[in-house]
Amino acid sequence: MQESQDTHLSSHLDEVVAAVSITPTESTPSKGAQTALFQPPREKLQLCEEKAKSYSSRHEYKKAIQERVRCVALTRICYGDSHWKQAEAYVNLAQGYLQLKGLSLQAKQHAEKAKEILTSAIVPPYNDHTDVFKCSVELFHTMGRALLALQKFKEAAENLTKAETLAKELLQYGRISKEEWMAIQARTKLSFAQVYQGQKKSKEALPHYQEALEYMETSKGDKSLECIPVLRELAGVEQALGFHDASINHLLQAHLIVLSRKPSQEEATVSAHWVARAAVTSVASGRPEHHDVAEQYFQESMANLKDAEGTGKAKFLSIQDEYCHFLQVTGREEKATSILRESLEAKVGVFGDLSPEVAETYRLLSGADLAQGNHSGAHKKLKKCLQIQTLLYGPQDKRTVATQQSVDVLSKAPEMAVKPRHAPKAKPAFCTGVPQHTVLGKARPHAAD
Numbered sequence: 001m002q003e004s005q006d007t008h009l010s011s012h013l014d015e016v017v018a019a020v021s022i023t024p025t026e027s028t029p030s031k032g033a034q035t036a037l038f039q040p041p042r043e044k045l046q047l048c049e050e051k052a053k054s055y056s057s058r059h060e061y062k063k064a065i066q067e068r069v070r071c072v073a074l075t076r077i078c079y080g081d082s083h084w085k086q087a088e089a090y091v092n093l094a095q096g097y098l099q100l101k102g103l104s105l106q107a108k109q110h111a112e113k114a115k116e117i118l119t120s121a122i123v124p125p126y127n128d129h130t131d132v133f134k135c136s137v138e139l140f141h142t143m144g145r146a147l148l149a150l151q152k153f154k155e156a157a158e159n160l161t162k163a164e165t166l167a168k169e170l171l172q173y174g175r176i177s178k179e180e181w182m183a184i185q186a187r188t189k190l191s192f193a194q195v196y197q198g199q200k201k202s203k204e205a206l207p208h209y210q211e212a213l214e215y216m217e218t219s220k221g222d223k224s225l226e227c228i229p230v231l232r233e234l235a236g237v238e239q240a241l242g243f244h245d246a247s248i249n250h251l252l253q254a255h256l257i258v259l260s261r262k263p264s265q266e267e268a269t270v271s272a273h274w275v276a277r278a279a280v281t282s283v284a285s286g287r288p289e290h291h292d293v294a295e296q297y298f299q300e301s302m303a304n305l306k307d308a309e310g311t312g313k314a315k316f317l318s319i320q321d322e323y324c325h326f327l328q329v330t331g332r333e334e335k336a337t338s339i340l341r342e343s344l345e346a347k348v349g350v351f352g353d354l355s356p357e358v359a360e361t362y363r364l365l366s367g368a369d370l371a372q373g374n375h376s377g378a379h380k381k382l383k384k385c386l387q388i389q390t391l392l393y394g395p396q397d398k399r400t401v402a403t404q405q406s407v408d409v410l411s412k413a414p415e416m417a418v419k420p421r422h423a424p425k426a427k428p429a430f431c432t433g434v435p436q437h438t439v440l441g442k443a444r445p446h447a448a449d
Helices: 002-020 031-037 041-057 061-079 084-098 104-121 130-149 153-172 178-198 202-220 227-240 244-260 265-284 288-305 311-329 333-351 356-371 375-393 398-411
Strands: none
Touching: 041 061, 041 084, 061 084, 084 104, 084 130, 104 130, 130 153, 130 178, 153 178, 178 202, 178 227, 202 227, 227 244, 227 265, 244 265, 244 288, 265 288, 265 311, 288 311, 311 333, 311 356, 333 356, 356 375, 375 398
């Protein structure tokens, strides 16, 4: 027992040191660093909380987590182990881990620690525990999201239901405003929708996405950036259910929000690309009226990156390939082939000679040649594709095997047969009786071979 207490104390001290220590790279502390070192813990806690929020808003999640770890240690110093503020610090830390992909288990563990603290923090009388109950709502929602990420859908739904029920009770007893309640509802409904979508239940997810969007627009405004992910997820469900008009309209709504915020080239490209892909899916499902929408937003997305370099150029070429596929399925093979031929040199420059992108372009160009009756050109390009795939994936990979089979089939096509050369005018007499067809493997080598 004593050993366990010593270990706990050691861990506590480590966190305190981490929270109050200055950056180790500064061998000689500056005046500012010395001031920060001797700041009262509550002031330092407030500073860490502000920095964590700032890093999160800039999507610097690793730095945000570092600050939230410091918040946990500083909160313990300021309020003790059993205060609800300590539980709140753990909930915030759990939310930070959820922002980083693959760290859902850590988020769940910190949420469980928060729950353990809150269980002892809530004692009668209950009329002065509004902040504790608000923290509990955040706890249940965060736990639900962590379990959702871990694909524990039943447990996730149970925690989200607790968050929703508690928030409703707080509203009924006047402990939170209607605006606060709607903001909670927007997040909870979105999480419920994601639970159903995670179980491939698009029909059940749809009304929850619709409610989430409604609450989000009411609480944050219909031009809020927070509406964009909701609109995109809702559009994905509508597309899966065959509601293509609604899907495209919601993606257009998201696109207008993006454009209203003076986006970067990359952000504008991604947004237009969402619309283009939804329109392509609609056209492929037999809705030709969305052909012009696909064309327009493919052009818009590519225009944003046309003169880009590096990753921007790679993204441009990737979208251009999708556009070429769209051209092919809508009967404009010649234009698609022309663009693909022109893109080959750029792809070699960006991705390298031995790259999946170059191999795929040779494969597509081979198909175009074959469609035009150019069997020799098709065979040549398909062999180039095969060479690259063999070096990239090995001869036994399913992609390489499939291409090898296509090359073999094309090689045996009648159009690929070698035409016999004209015989010399002065023929030796003994050649006149040579049969036209010889046994396989016994034929005389031909120069063309």
